[in-house]
Amino acid sequence: MTVFDELHNPVACEWHVGQLLRAMNQRRDGRPSPILVRDTANIRWLTAFDGVFDDEGAHALYVAPDRVVLHTDSRYVKACEQAARRTPIRVDDTRESHASFVARQWNGSWLHGMPGAELQIEDTITLAEYRALQKAFPTDFPMGETDGVVRRLRSVKERYEVARMKGAQSITDGAFAHIVEFMRPGMTEREIQLELDEWMLRHGAEGLAFASIVATGANAANPHAVPGVAMLEAGQCVVLDFGAKSYGYCSDMTRTVFVGEPDSQLRAAWDAVRAANEAVEAMLRPGVTGKEAHERAEAVLAEGGFAGAMGHGLGHGVGLEIHEEPVLSLRNEEPLVAGNVVTVEPGIYVAGKFGMRLEDFGVITENGFEVFTKSTHDMVVI
Numbered sequence: 001m002t003v004f005d006e007l008h009n010p011v012a013c014e015w016h017v018g019q020l021l022r023a024m025n026q027r028r029d030g031r032p033s034p035i036l037v038r039d040t041a042n043i044r045w046l047t048a049f050d051g052v053f054d055d056e057g058a059h060a061l062y063v064a065p066d067r068v069v070l071h072t073d074s075r076y077v078k079a080c081e082q083a084a085r086r087t088p089i090r091v092d093d094t095r096e097s098h099a100s101f102v103a104r105q106w107n108g109s110w111l112h113g114m115p116g117a118e119l120q121i122e123d124t125i126t127l128a129e130y131r132a133l134q135k136a137f138p139t140d141f142p143m144g145e146t147d148g149v150v151r152r153l154r155s156v157k158e159r160y161e162v163a164r165m166k167g168a169q170s171i172t173d174g175a176f177a178h179i180v181e182f183m184r185p186g187m188t189e190r191e192i193q194l195e196l197d198e199w200m201l202r203h204g205a206e207g208l209a210f211a212s213i214v215a216t217g218a219n220a221a222n223p224h225a226v227p228g229v230a231m232l233e234a235g236q237c238v239v240l241d242f243g244a245k246s247y248g249y250c251s252d253m254t255r256t257v258f259v260g261e262p263d264s265q266l267r268a269a270w271d272a273v274r275a276a277n278e279a280v281e282a283m284l285r286p287g288v289t290g291k292e293a294h295e296r297a298e299a300v301l302a303e304g305g306f307a308g309a310m311g312h313g314l315g316h317g318v319g320l321e322i323h324e325e326p327v328l329s330l331r332n333e334e335p336l337v338a339g340n341v342v343t344v345e346p347g348i349y350v351a352g353k354f355g356m357r358l359e360d361f362g363v364i365t366e367n368g369f370e371v372f373t374k375s376t377h378d379m380v381v382i
Contacts, residue, residue, distance in 0.1 A: 010086040012048035012160065017068055017088060019153050020046060024063075024120060027149065032111045034064030035120040035146065036102050038129070041320045042122070042150040043070070049083035050248060052076060060098040061089075062105045071101040099132035106137075118142040122150075148325070155317055155325040156339035161249060162363050165318065165341060168209070168251035169361070169372040171244040175200045176255055176375045183382050185234055185259055189214040189227035192238075200244045209243030209250035210322045216259075220355035223312055223347060234260040237270075237356050243322065250322045252343050253373050254359035258381045267379075269348045269356055272304025274377055276346035277358045280314065280328075284344070284369035290314075290332030297346045306348045315343040318361050340364040 024033040037043055043061045044053050047070065053059065060071040069090045072080050077093040084091050094101065102119070111117045121133065123145040133143065157165075178199050183192055193214040200208065215225035216238040225239070232238060241254040256273075258266065276297040283296060294314040301310060313329030318341050326332055326340055336342070345359030360373035 009048065009160070012158070013046070013087040013089065015158075016046045016048060016153070017063060020063055020150060021065060023149055023153060027146075028118070028120075028144075032065065032114055032117040033120050033144075034062060034106070034109070034111060034117075035149075036098075036122070036133075037061040037063060037150060038098070038122055038125050039150070042154070044248065044320055045154050046150065047083070047087070047089055049080065052079045052083050060101060062102055064105070064109060064111060066109055066111070067105065069101075069105055071098055097132060097136075098129070099136040102133065103136040118144050120144050120146050122146055123148075151325055154319055156337060157319060157341050157363065158339075161319060162341065164247045164249035165251060165361075166372050168205070168244045168246035168249055169253070169374070171200055171204050171246060172242065172251045172253050173374045174203055175242065175244070176240070176253070179240065180257060180380055180382060183232065183238070183257065185232045187232050188229050189216055189219070189225075189232075189238075190229065192232075192240075193227040196240070196242055200242070205244035205246060206248075207245040209245045209252060212242035213239065213254075215239045215355065217354065218352050220256075221349040221351050221353065222355065223349065223357070225355075232259050235263065237262065237266055237354055239355055239357055241357065241359065248320055250318050250320070251372070252318050252322060252359065252361050253375065254345055254347075254357045255375055255380065256356040256358065258379060261381060262379075266354060266356075268304065269306060269350075269354070270379055272301050272306050273346050273348055273356055273358045275304060276300040277344055277360065278377065280344050280346070281360065281362075281369050281371060284336065284342075284364060286338050286364060286366065287335045289335050290326055290328040291330050293328040293336075293344075294330055297344075301346060301348065309348040309350065310346060311349060312347065315345055315359075315361075317342055336364050338364050338366050 062069045068088050071092050080091045179196050193212050214227040217236045219225045220239040236259050238257045243251040279300050297314045315328035317324035341363045343361040347357035349355040360371045362371035
């Protein structure tokens with residue numbers, strides 16, 4: 001596989017669609033298995049279309065051995081047709097429901113009436129859409145549910161995807177360097193969040209990977225704190241969790257900044273968080289499980305005197321979405337493989353007092369873990 005073009009490349013589309021067809025063929029023991037894909041992120045990955053899709057779930061992709069058809073509407077059809085050139089994808093903007101579209105594709109295919117043929121659907125579709133599919137097909141029509149088949153394929157990144165995430169992270173690293181110079185006591189969390197977001201958008205981000213978190217004092221003890229009117233004060237620390245989006249792909253990083261020299265408890269907590277982050281990043285490689293990585297972080301935090309102070313999973317996959325597979329947590333006993341992109345984000349949270357977190361993200365390689373994040377692990381004091 002060659003490196004894909006940094007913009008839309010038909011090679012990526014053909015490769016992704018081929019991966020899905022092979023996965024479905026294996027899953028169904030060679031029996032015909034077209035699949036209806038409704039998750040927009042999955043559709044974007046399969047098509048490799050850039051600059052086409054937004055947050056609306058307005059599209060359906062029918063993927064079968066004999067045809068790949070994207071059903072869309074008049075708002076998107078011209079952009080889809082432009083992106084689909086030189087790909088195996090046909091664009092259809094017939095004014096009908098997705099259920100009727102799928103039935104029409106099935107009935108017009110050589111799969112229609114073939115013994116053992118079964119339409120696969122994503123188990124994440126709404127109940128209302130499932131009911132619409134039931135009405136569009138005969139009562140005894142066979143439909144099978146897939147359990148994250150496309151998401152699992154997406155969990156192993158191609159080199160062009162890694163390049164896009166590195167680009168997004170370079171914007172994010174630049175934003176951190178800027179915000180450290182901007183922050184000062186007396187500013188509110190919200191002021192800092194707005195400056196952070198605006199800087200990323202002014203310097204190349206096509207959007208934010210997620211709503212930026214800026215949390216100080218006791219508010220920082222909430223891992224997903226919402227920035228508000230709390231002001232930076234001497235003796236506190238500030239958690240900054242943010243990321244840019246570039247060419248559709250996300251970045252994700254967290255740094256903790258100290259307002260004035262920290263006391264002994266804050267310093268001890270920071271040392272433990274940094275040690276946990278670096279211990280895990282040193283151990284990550286193919287074959288390590290998400291559970292093992294999480295347990296290593298918990299053990300290091302406990303050695304530092306902060307047993308049980310994290311509470312959340314150690315990390316998660318990143319890609320077109322900010323939370324993807326695989327996860328670094330107690331529930332994941334599957335071994336990591338080369339191409340997985342994950343975060344490493346140990347944290348310590350003491351209710352009513354403070355919270356802190358140190359997060360990088362990077363890719364599992366054949367020999368270890370390549371970190372995309374370039375911002376320092378050294379204590380930052382303003």
